[in-house]
Amino acid sequence: MDIKKVAVIGAGIMGHGISQVIATAGLEVKLYDISEEMLEKAKYKIENSLERGIKKGKIDEKAKKDILERISFTPNLSEAVKNADLIIEAVYENLDLKKDIFKKLDAICLNETVFASNTSQYSITDIASVVSNPSRVIGMHWFNPPVAMNLIEIVRGIETSEKTVSRIKEFSLKVGKESVVCKDSQGFISTRILVAMRLECYRILEEGIATKEDIDKTLRLAFGHPMGQFELSDLSGLDIEVPICESLVKVFGDRFRPPQNLLQRVSAGKFGRKTGEGWYDYDEK
Ligand SMILES: NC(=O)c1ccc[n+]([C@@H]2O[C@H](COP(=O)([O-])OP(=O)(O)OC[C@H]3O[C@@H](n4cnc5c(N)ncnc54)[C@H](O)[C@@H]3O)[C@@H](O)[C@H]2O)c1
Incomplete structure (x- = not known):
């Protein structure tokens, strides 16, 4: 069964970008968040991104209008997921938050709807354990920024069906x-x-061996990475790294233990671009 209608839960860094990609591919998407402020920010960011697309000659005004018309922004969960083929x-x-959401979805969604999580590392099998039909639950790990990054990492939980995997493979292709x-394993690939x-x-920074600028420069110029890891951490958010490290430590041990320089920044609320300061300083939040 073809996926035509999509709901995205969470309008943050990833949710708004994912919605933009789906709408750009010509599909309808409903973006839900508990925070109306985040929904407004999401709309603003999508409009800005499309505006940049126009300036670069990638899309025209009409395409921008059509893409925006395909995205609805809503603070109402039932309304967002009604008739969705994919969430x-x-x-x-x-x-716990993710499981709580999947439990709610289980109670209100059609049995054919695929439930995908964009988790960066949690067990899909664990998330799926709270729903009545775990064969429809899958990991769909997008990369930041979703508009620019071309890969989706599909994670198969123990109970995920072949049908669910092929529907998500097909859908990924459809959205470009x-x-x-x-397999479902802590931290995936x-x-x-x-x-x-x-x-x-x-x-390397903590040991005083080099500055963060030079470490980032090494990654960019020696290895051809488009961004250094400090720049990338600021883009994705330092706050989300700590729980990821802690979960990886539980399975793989000390090699994933978060260092002091990361923990202290997070304690001080320096989460990266979204708070205006992380490893680097930013004028705009
Ligand atoms: N940021 C990245 O680079 C990146 C990359 C790949 C995957 N991920 C994963 O994507 C997920 C989201 O990350 P993000 O960086 O977009 O987070 P974010 O902090 O930017 O946004 C999270 C959003 O979730 C919303 N939210 C919180 N509770 C909610 C609820 N009960 N119902 C609806 N919305 C709720 C918040 O209001 C916020 O808008 C995480 O699982 C993260 O690990 C992030």
């Missing part, structure tokens, strides 16, 4: 993304690789 959850990286599939590299950058 993509992108709320804070908190396992490549996909990889992996990408988060394990990314966190290992990022923590090594933090440790």
Whole structure:
């Protein structure tokens, strides 16, 4: 069954970008958040991003209008998920919160609806344990910013059905993304690789071996990465890194333990671009 109607839960960094990609691919998307302020910010950010697309000659005014018309912003969960073929959850990286949302969805959604989580590392099997039909639950891990990044990491929980995997593979292609599939394992493929590299950058800084600017420059110029890990951490948010590290420590041990320089910034509310300060300072929040 073709996926035509999509609901996205959580209008933050990922949720708004994911919604923009889906609407750009010509599908209807309803974006839900408990915070009306986040919904307003999401709309503003999508409009800005489309405006940049016009300036670069990638889309015209009509396309911008059509894309925006395909996205509804709502603080009402039942209204958002009504008749959805696919629901993509992108709320804070908190396992209890995610499970709570999936439990609510289970009670109000059609049995055919696929439930996808954009979690960066939690067990899909664990999240699926709260719903009556876990075969429809899957990991759909997008990358930041969703508009620019071409990969979706599909995570198969123990009970995820083949049908659910193929529907999400097909949907990924439809919205213009490549996909990889992996088994449900803490940190999947990408988060394990990314966190290992990022923590090594933090440790090099903490040991006083180099400045963050030079560590970032090394990643960009020696390895061809588009951004350094400090820049990327500021973009994705330092606050979401700590729980990710802590969960990885539980499974893989000390190699994923978050260093002091990360923990202190998070305690001080320096979460990166979204708070105006992280590893670097930013004028705009
Ligand atoms: N930021 C990244 O680079 C990145 C990349 C890949 C995956 N992820 C994952 O995507 C998810 C979202 O991350 P983010 O960076 O977009 O977070 P964010 O902090 O930018 O946004 C989270 C949103 O969830 C909303 N929310 C909280 N509780 C809610 C509820 N009960 N119902 C509806 N909305 C609720 C908040 O209001 C907020 O708008 C996380 O699981 C994260 O691990 C993040």
